[in-house]
Amino acid sequence: MRGFLAIYRRELGGIFMGPLAWTLLVIAYALQGLLFLVYLKTSQGDVDLALRFAFGESWAFWALAALFPPLLTMRMISEESRMGLLEYLLTAPVTDVAVVLGKFCAATTFMALVWSAGLLHALLVMRAGVTPDWGAVWGGWLGAVLVSGLFCATGLCASSFTNTPVVAAFGSIVAHLLIVILPLLAALTEAEWIRAAIARVDVVDHHKASFLVGVVDSAYAGFFLVWTALFLFVATRSLEARRWR
Amino acid sequence: MRAVISVQQLTRTYGAHKALDAVSFEIAKGEVVGFLGPNGAGKTTTLRILAGYLPPTSGTARVAGFDVVRDSIEVRKRIGYLPESVPLYRELRVEEMLRFHARLHGMDRGRTEQRVAAVLEQVQLTERRRDLVGNLSRGLRQRAGLATALLPEPEVLILDEPTSGLDPIQRIEVRSLLQQLATRHTVIVSSHILPEIEAVCPRVIIVTKGRIAADGTRDQLLKQLGDRSYVRIEAVVGPDVAKAKALLGSIEGVSEVVDKGRLGIHQCFDLVCSTDLREDAGAIAAARGWALRELSWRTPSLEQIFARIALGDGEIASSSAFDAAMPAEPGAAARVELSPLVTLGQPAPAVTVKPAAPTKIVYNLNPFDAGAGRDLGKPKAVDTPKPPTNP
Numbered sequence: 001m002r003g004f005l006a007i008y009r010r011e012l013g014g015i016f017m018g019p020l021a022w023t024l025l026v027i028a029y030a031l032q033g034l035l036f037l038v039y040l041k042t043s044q045g046d047v048d049l050a051l052r053f054a055f056g057e058s059w060a061f062w063a064l065a066a067l068f069p070p071l072l073t074m075r076m077i078s079e080e081s082r083m084g085l086l087e088y089l090l091t092a093p094v095t096d097v098a099v100v101l102g103k104f105c106a107a108t109t110f111m112a113l114v115w116s117a118g119l120l121h122a123l124l125v126m127r128a129g130v131t132p133d134w135g136a137v138w139g140g141w142l143g144a145v146l147v148s149g150l151f152c153a154t155g156l157c158a159s160s161f162t163n164t165p166v167v168a169a170f171g172s173i174v175a176h177l178l179i180v181i182l183p184l185l186a187a188l189t190e191a192e193w194i195r196a197a198i199a200r201v202d203v204v205d206h207h208k209a210s211f212l213v214g215v216v217d218s219a220y221a222g223f224f225l226v227w228t229a230l231f232l233f234v235a236t237r238s239l240e241a242r243r244w245r
Numbered sequence: 246m247r248a249v250i251s252v253q254q255l256t257r258t259y260g261a262h263k264a265l266d267a268v269s270f271e272i273a274k275g276e277v278v279g280f281l282g283p284n285g286a287g288k289t290t291t292l293r294i295l296a297g298y299l300p301p302t303s304g305t306a307r308v309a310g311f312d313v314v315r316d317s318i319e320v321r322k323r324i325g326y327l328p329e330s331v332p333l334y335r336e337l338r339v340e341e342m343l344r345f346h347a348r349l350h351g352m353d354r355g356r357t358e359q360r361v362a363a364v365l366e367q368v369q370l371t372e373r374r375r376d377l378v379g380n381l382s383r384g385l386r387q388r389a390g391l392a393t394a395l396l397p398e399p400e401v402l403i404l405d406e407p408t409s410g411l412d413p414i415q416r417i418e419v420r421s422l423l424q425q426l427a428t429r430h431t432v433i434v435s436s437h438i439l440p441e442i443e444a445v446c447p448r449v450i451i452v453t454k455g456r457i458a459a460d461g462t463r464d465q466l467l468k469q470l471g472d473r474s475y476v477r478i479e480a481v482v483g484p485d486v487a488k489a490k491a492l493l494g495s496i497e498g499v500s501e502v503v504d505k506g507r508l509g510i511h512q513c514f515d516l517v518c519s520t521d522l523r524e525d526a527g528a529i530a531a532a533r534g535w536a537l538r539e540l541s542w543r544t545p546s547l548e549q550i551f552a553r554i555a556l557g558d559g560e561i562a563s564s565s566a567f568d569a570a571m572p573a574e575p576g577a578a579a580r581v582e583l584s585p586l587v588t589l590g591q592p593a594p595a596v597t598v599k600p601a602a603p604t605k606i607v608y609n610l611n612p613f614d615a616g617a618g619r620d621l622g623k624p625k626a627v628d629t630p631k632p633p634t635n636p
Binding site for chain 2: 002003005006007009010014017018083084085086087088089090091092093094095243244
């Protein structure tokens with residue numbers, strides 16, 4: 001795909017050139033490190049349980065997953081549109097899909113780095129003499145990356161709808177919180193069909209039921225990939241629609 | 246010659262607003278064309294369509310033989326586009342920005358380094374190649390933008406207001422750079438500043454209200470639109486102005502005599518004609534013993550033609566351009582009247598501006614009239630308006 005790699009490299013470089021990325025990394029690593037110690041203590045030394053907490057069983061994971069992607073993606077299209085950079089990119093010989101995918105992959109790569117704190121913790125406990133369940137660790141990490149990918153896609157989508165980064169961030173944070181609390185809403189209703197409908201789109205459950213237990217099920221992976229592709233498709237269409245406005 | 250840019254019936258609407266209305270033109274290979282028009286005329290919209298950024302609502306545009314909508318990527322490979330806002334990544338260094346642009350164009354490393362060095366040299370930014378784009382001045386950023394546009398050696402350079410926001414020195418620099426580029430590329434430059442276009446572009450397309458109002462070389466436009474050239478004569482013609490006007494109108498070649506009114510003791514006429522008839526008018530003045538103050542031949546400049554087209558003014562361009570800055574009649578200044586009662590604490594009274602009544606000015610060249618010391622250059626008596634009296 002023409003121009004994808006160039007855009008991906010520039011976006012990733014752009015993320016790390018600003019102070020925001022480093023601030024987010026420091027917060028993420030410090031918080032995850034602290035919480036890992038707490039999980040170890042509360043699980044009475046059960047490393048696998050503590051790692052499950054780190055990769056999706058805890059509120060802290062979902063808070064980071066919901067909040068970080070919008071902060072990364074909010075500027076990616078809206079700010080560039082406001083600064084005229086989108087005009088520059090879209091008159092270069094690259095497709096709109098390459099522009100959206102390059103930005104998406106850069107944001108997701110950063111989130112993969114954020115979740116690598118869990119891998120680091122697993123390495124550390126292994127050096128201390130306890131071998132973790134590496135299948136579950138890698139599964140949990142992969143699931144976390146897929147969840148973040150989905151949230152980066154929704155963040156990009158929001159960013160393509162507006163020229164104001166703050167509005168884009170706010171919109172996608174609200175959307176992510178709704179996604180995360182969806183299982184709680186299911187608990188409030190007795191209607192079976194609503195519960196079934198929510199279960200089909202429940203991101204939290206899809207992550208916990210498969211990746212977190214070390215099973216990389218293609219159906220579950222497909223769930224995340226399809227939803228991510230759908231939001232990226234909408235973002236691309238929205239980018240194209242800007243030309244008609 | 247083969248048309249590199251071909252635009253047919255191009256229309257673009259934004260909601261109910263028609264930014265471009267059935268615009269058609271062609272630009273041959275190697276031509277340098279100025280796209281001239283007032284703000285909001287449709288220049289940027291046209292250039293954005295040519296650059297593949299905006300699709301037209303209807304009509305077609307082809308660049309280097311490729312349709313800008315269907316073969317957008319092919320078009321974008323062949324153009325160097327510099328938007329008015331000069332969008333560059335502020336956090337990148339100049340050479341990093343250029344390398345990124347090279348990667349977007351799929352250049353290999355060797356060619357990238359060669360082209361980066363070449364364009365930096367061309368825009369004289371080699372010394373500043375390590376500077377952050379965000380730290381460059383407006384003029385240097387403009388040059389960096391030009392370097393970016395030039396990097397892939399495009400067939401067509403599309404430059405939208407390349408001197409906008411620059412100081413006079415920077416403008417001259419960019420203008421001379423454009424003159425260099427004109428020898429190697431097909432260039433289309435938009436601007437609303439005519440001297441820039443005149444300096445760089447042999448051919449000018451004037452757009453206004455989304456339509457092409459004029460298209461041609463400077464000389465063609467002057468011939469096509471500046472046909473209302475005229476001889477201006479200011480002379481003391483005596484009391485029978487109508488007779489003098491008729492006499493001047495009898496000169497062969499004069500299509501119309503416009504009485505511009507009295508300026509002091511002199512009567513001013515514009516003799517509309519296509520050739521210089523100053524000798525004929527001068528001969529009549531000499532024969533009739535008229536004292537001449539002015540006898541001149543005036544043809545509208547490109548700037549006046551542009552002003553006339555932009556303003557939609559059908560009158561002689563000079564009338565608007567030259568005379569607009571002068572009051573129509575001497576002493577005909579507007580008079581401001583204030584309401585008689587002004588009380589503190591109350592809202593300020595409305596100020597009404599009324600056109601002043603024509604003031605009669607009387608000149609008398611007799612030095613003994615009203616004293617020998619009188620300045621003959623000034624009117625003998627001026628009926629000045631009486632100041633308003635407060636009750």
